[in-house]
Amino acid sequence: MSVQYKTGTDGIDWEALGDLYEEVGLVAQFGKKRDVGVIKDAFQNSWKVVTAWKEGKLVGAGRLISDGLCYGTVYDVGVLEACRGAGVGKGIMEALLKGNEHLLIYLTSTFGNEAFYKKLGFKKHKTAYAKYPHVSEYLEQ
Ligand SMILES: CC(C)(COP(=O)(O)OP(=O)(O)OC[C@H]1O[C@@H](n2cnc3c(N)ncnc32)[C@H](O)[C@@H]1OP(=O)(O)O)[C@@H](O)C(=O)NCCC(=O)NCCS
Known part of the structure; x- marks a missing residue:
């Protein structure tokens, strides 16, 4: 499977990203509620965003929130079910961590x-x- 990885939020179709996270059930509770405006703001406010594309279709994404100097937190790494098990998740993670x-x-x-x-x-x-x-x-009582 030939997959391209893009960094940044330029050119992201936010409805398509909403579709992706609705399917994989990520972005805290926002993906489930399909609030594309929140997803857009959250991703644009992230330190690094990586999207994965196959034949022009968005098949995966993930983001890194960080101060760029000391700490970072990875969130919302998700791949469409049909494209899992082919290294796309790993590719997203490697692209997110590269340079960080x-x-x-x-x-x-x-x-x-x-x-x-x-x-x-x-x-x-x-x-x-x-x-x-x-x-x-996810939390203990
Ligand atoms: C988790 C997820 C991103 C993995 O994506 P993926 O594209 O299927 O993963 P990859 O194909 O890149 O897997 C990389 C390696 O991890 C392994 N792996 C992936 N998911 C695994 C799992 N659930 N259990 C055990 N191993 C797993 C693969 O076998 C592969 O191993 P290899 O390098 O020895 O071949 C994907 O399953 C997904 O989107 N899940 C739903 C959303 C989610 O829960 N995301 C995690 C948010 S914290």
Whole structure:
């Protein structure tokens, strides 16, 4: 599968990105509620956005939020189901991290995808804490 990776938000069809995240169920709760305006603002305010394209179709995306100097957090790495298992997720992650090797990177895996991040060299954090503005099955009580 020939896949092109693009960096930045220029030329992104925001409705198509909304479709992508609706299918993969990411972007916190926003993808599920299909608020394309929020997705657009959130991505435009991100440090780095990477999209993956196959034959002109948006098939995956991810973003890095960062101060550019010390810390970064990876969010919303998603690939259309039909295109999974072909290295697209890995390609998005590698493109996001390229040039940001000096940053301390955090991320949270969705259930069942932990091995995807382990293969990319990420390790489980012993003392990570999170606070969500909504109920989440990811948080301990
Ligand atoms: C997680 C996700 C992005 C992976 O994308 P993908 O394109 O299928 O992943 P890749 O093909 O690049 O996989 C890279 C490697 O990770 C492995 N891998 C990917 N997902 C895995 C999983 N769930 N469990 C174990 N290994 C996995 C692949 O086998 C591959 O291994 P290899 O390098 O030894 O061949 C994709 O499954 C997805 O979009 N899931 C739904 C959204 C989601 O939950 N995203 C994670 C947000 S934190």
